[in-house]
Amino acid sequence: MRLAGNVIVVTGASRGIGRAVALECAAQGATLALTARDPDALELVADECASLGGGAPRPRCTALDLAAIDGIQRLFQDVFADHGRLDGLVNNAGILHEGLLGMIRAEDVDRVLAVNVRAPLMAMQFAARLLARRKSGSIVNLASIMGTRGAAGLSLYAASKAAIVGATLSAAKELAPRGIRVNAIAPGFIDTDMTRAMPVAAHARRVDSIGMARAGTAEEVAHVAAFLLGPDSTYVTGQIIGVDGQMTV
Numbered sequence: 660m661r662l663a664g665n666v667i668v669v670t671g672a673s674r675g676i677g678r679a680v681a682l683e684c685a686a687q688g689a690t691l692a693l694t695a696r697d698p699d700a701l702e703l704v705a706d707e708c709a710s711l712g713g714g715a716p717r718p719r720c721t722a723l724d725l726a727a728i729d730g731i732q733r734l735f736q737d738v739f740a741d742h743g744r745l746d747g748l749v750n751n752a753g754i755l756h757e758g759l760l761g762m763i764r765a766e767d768v769d770r771v772l773a774v775n776v777r778a779p780l781m782a783m784q785f786a787a788r789l790l791a792r793r794k795s796g797s798i799v800n801l802a803s804i805m806g807t808r809g810a811a812g813l814s815l816y817a818a819s820k821a822a823i824v825g826a827t828l829s830a831a832k833e834l835a836p837r838g839i840r841v842n843a844i845a846p847g848f849i850d851t852d853m854t855r856a857m858p859v860a861a862h863a864r865r866v867d868s869i870g871m872a873r874a875g876t877a878e879e880v881a882h883v884a885a886f887l888l889g890p891d892s893t894y895v896t897g898q899i900i901g902v903d904g905q906m907t908v
């Protein structure tokens with residue numbers, strides 16, 4: 660129950676890493692506000708969270724398309740109205756874009772940057788205002804190993820994740836005096852819908868590049884997120900933590 664009493668927003672919580680983060684936080688007693696695009700999938704995750712016996716109320720669910728700016732601020736206002744506090748944010752929602760440089764269209768850039776950069780930046784801004792009231796709190800951003808290493812065919816996605824690395828490092832400096840910690844997790848290759856959608860050959864090539872010779876699990880990422888949110892990491896900020904099983908890309 661390391662997160663009992665903590666109010667935490669998790670984006671992209673309907674599946675994959677976000678779902679695993681929600682379940683881990685619920686198991687540790689957190690009060691959650693979950694958001695994603697698919698309202699039905701989100702409700703199912705909320706049911707799963709409630710069934711874990713963490714003692715917190717059933718998570719608030721808000722279906723939101725983070726490609727649009729509307730709704731993000733309202734989400735934080737609603738959470739504050741419900742609970743009078745915020746303790747953490749996990750900026751997890753993200754989309755993969757695969758395509759060689761020559762194939763990238765301007766509208767792809769706008770879409771990927773809107774979801775992977777603009778939305779988490781704005782969420783950090785709204786969260787920081789609330790976290791500052793208590794002079795404490797933790798923001799965890801989902802970056803990617805691609806944000807620092809890059810790979811052929813991932814220029815746009817890697818650019819979006821490099822932006823998250825920069826935003827994390829900068830916000831950590833800005834918010835440290837207010838007691839707010841900001842860290843990022845940089846997963847390597849995790850077994851979720853995002854990676855299962857890859858062509859078989861590309862999937863196999865990626866797994867071949869992992870020292871531990873397997874994809875990671877969403878739960879292995881969630882454990883690190885819970886650590887960064889919780890009381891065991893109160894002096895950890897401005898870190899980009901790889902969760903990649905020694906992937907070489």
Ligand code: NAI
Pocket residue numbers: 670671672673674675676677694695696697723724725726751752753754755774801802803804845846847848849850851852853854
């Ligand atoms: P996923 O595709 O399984 O789940 C993505 C989640 O984000 C879903 O809940 C989806 O509803 C939400 N989402 C996507 N676009 C959205 C939008 N426009 N508005 C609202 N919600 C939206 O992805 P996965 O694998 O769980 O990834 C989670 C995060 O981890 C992403 O930021 C991803 O870039 C990052 N990551 C994943 C890796 C992997 O190997 N799976 C590796 C490195 C980073």
